[in-house]
Amino acid sequence: MNEKSIDAAMKCLDDFMTAFNARDLTAWEKTFNFPSVRLASNTLAIIEPGYHKPDLFEKGLGEGWHHSGWDRREVIHAGDDKVHLDTRFTRYRADGSVIGHYDSIYVVTNENGHWGIKARSSFAP
Numbered sequence: 001m002n003e004k005s006i007d008a009a010m011k012c013l014d015d016f017m018t019a020f021n022a023r024d025l026t027a028w029e030k031t032f033n034f035p036s037v038r039l040a041s042n043t044l045a046i047i048e049p050g051y052h053k054p055d056l057f058e059k060g061l062g063e064g065w066h067h068s069g070w071d072r073r074e075v076i077h078a079g080d081d082k083v084h085l086d087t088r089f090t091r092y093r094a095d096g097s098v099i100g101h102y103d104s105i106y107v108v109t110n111e112n113g114h115w116g117i118k119a120r121s122s123f124a125p
Helices: 003-021 025-029 054-058
Strands: 032-040 043-047 065-078 082-093 098-111 114-122
Touching: 003 025, 003 065, 003 082, 003 098, 003 114, 065 098
Parallel strands: 032 114
Antiparallel strands: 032 043, 065 082, 082 098, 098 114
């Protein structure tokens, strides 16, 4: 496996979660390679810059959502410019109680020297 690519992909996922929890859409968008694809709730979304709006954090993440965290990030495949990861994350309320656990597959790519999320398929709503 390509350790340099794996390290870059993991950093991308760390930055993705940090920006998401900070509700910082500008920083969050920097963790994508556009167009990016999301398959969730049996719906395919093609994500371009500006797709996500601030109300994302107020709806659809579970009642009382406060933050999320990675539980698992296991490499499935890794090459020089792409890493596939089997992940699981948990959504939490401010008091630490769990909203839910969600298994996902993330594809992180290197495009023009930028590591970003190109595709994800999740069981999260």
